[in-house]
Amino acid sequence: MKWKLPFTKKATGIKPKKTKTREWVDAILFALIASTIIRGLLFSAYAIPSDSMKGTLLTGDYLFVSKISYGPRMPFTPVSVPFLESTITKDSIKTYWDGIKLPYLRLPGLTEIKKGDVVVFNKPEEADPSYKRPVDARTNLIKRCQATPGDILTIVNGQVYINGKAAPNAEKSQTSYEVVTNGTDINPQGLKDLNIEVLGQNASTYAMTVPKSSLATLKGFSNIKSVTPVVQTPGDYDATVFPHNEKFKWNQDNFGPLVMPKRGWTVPLNDSTMVLYRRAIELYENNKVDVKGNDVLINGKVAKSYTFKMNYYWMMGDNRHNSLDSRFWGYVPEDHVVGKAMITWMSIDSAGTFFDKIRWNRIFRTIN
Template identity: 25%
Template sequence: MANFYAMLLTIVTIVFGLIWLFDAQVLKPKRQQRIADEEKRLQQELTEEDGQRIAPQSGIAEFAQSVFPILFVILLLRSFVYEPFRIPSASMMPTLLEGDFILVEKFSYSLRDPIWRSELLEIDRPERGEVAVFKFPPDPQYDYIKRVVGLPGDRIIYRNKTLYIQPACDAAGNDCPAPRVIERTLVRSDAIYFNKSTPLEQYDEYLGETKHSTLVDPTLGGSDRFYFKQQGTARDEWIVPEGQYFVMGDNRDNSEDSRFWGFVPEENLVGRAVFIWMSFEMDRSASSWLPQWVPTGIRWERLGGVE
């Protein structure tokens, strides 16, 4: 579904472009010749209005000529510069809330064609702690957004709601540091964010150069029995393969992420989330006469960069 709109925009742009090109290269010279012949017959120069009356441009060609430049610019911006996304779930709370609309920087990692997503130019690779959008590996028609936790070669451990990382080291393992606990500080455990009726604990976590907030449900037991099992590792440990990444949601007990389905290949990366450009409150009561998708307000204080 995520790629459907890119494909539709590309096809529509190409169709209108071909109509405009055919009109400019084939039909327009014929119209000009017809006007020239009429001017020769009348022995006078015709006004633009008279020329349009004698040899009018078709409505579809006129529409294509007007619309194609706009569609072409939108296609370029959406494919290679910035693309808007809507946050549909609570998996990235409190960093991103349901109803946030974000801009994703498409050129952060590479430039890819909008249909087949073949890499045209490699630019950079994700850094630990960045919030990235990617094609969901089990079903690439969907876009997912999570935080990059593990880089290629890293050993990731998530045990008793605590994150450990052993950065990639040489193959011989002579200089490998021990897995280290990712530093975090309890900010609050009162009723700001909930999992249904359960208040969630909010932490400040320090992942690489990035400080961000995470949520933990203190009443929810471990879900490691559902974790993705990588051969040769413990149930709650993973070694990130070359060319792939390990991602997690900031709402740690309410996120379907790499712990459950595995790693994100480089070719699935879409871009880096950089800015919240709109945030709607979506807490309409079931008794409201308005549809549930109609916002109840705007969270102006949330507009700004994504950390």
């Protein structure tokens, strides 16, 4: 008589059925991994926090930012809590662990950063030692690229020039004007319809932020006597403007010329170039810089020149007189670049009523 072996799932190769709890854990784990990869390598969401890009982008706009456009940047701090900002709560509790820090690495992208692109990047100002934050934990900003590596940038009376040619202004860019009336009030609804913001008033003289597209209409109002751009005088030194040194008497409306550092570009080191480029050499490219008499020492050795290891960009807001941008903290290193702003997927007006809280005309709108 032959004995039959007992029938078991193990013997037949059939795996035990997962429990409902195990199925849920596996599904959540898969979703976390997939979403982390998508957010880290393909795109992420970003909210507009200020008016620096007003006209093109509004406070309350929510964007999709393409990371694959310029190439996904690998994390500097790989150990962090997914989907949270680098710090949370009023006590600024960190959501990352900086015990492991990786060097800068960017995967190949679809294109290079071009002049006119709207770019999300980490705030260069937070490279200062007082912030003590790794690059990918710094505040995200969004501005328009005005100059790329190797370009010579100049600003004359508010107009940007690149390599001696006037740069195209963004279609919906805006700046401030002094508006003088004949003494009668301006219709507030008319200004609202033109997206014109009144910054202040002294009798019949107003300070206004005016979009380029509304300028001709404003000048045509019957009670308007003059509309004059507000521009700082050339040669008036503004200590808040980069490079924050009286050797260069620049201001936000009259600036430069300044050469954008480019990977492989060698600059001679002297009094002037040290003022312009020391920040990049020391803070962004992580060198120890000392000046002893007429000698510049880089990592303890006397240097007559320096060759840059990264590319640098010049970023400015479309709302020119209400934007803290490269004019104030200088050029943006390539390792700070997050991605390209592509689409506005949602827009919420915090000042709107219940029925017009959502700006429906801005949903799934491409960004130019």
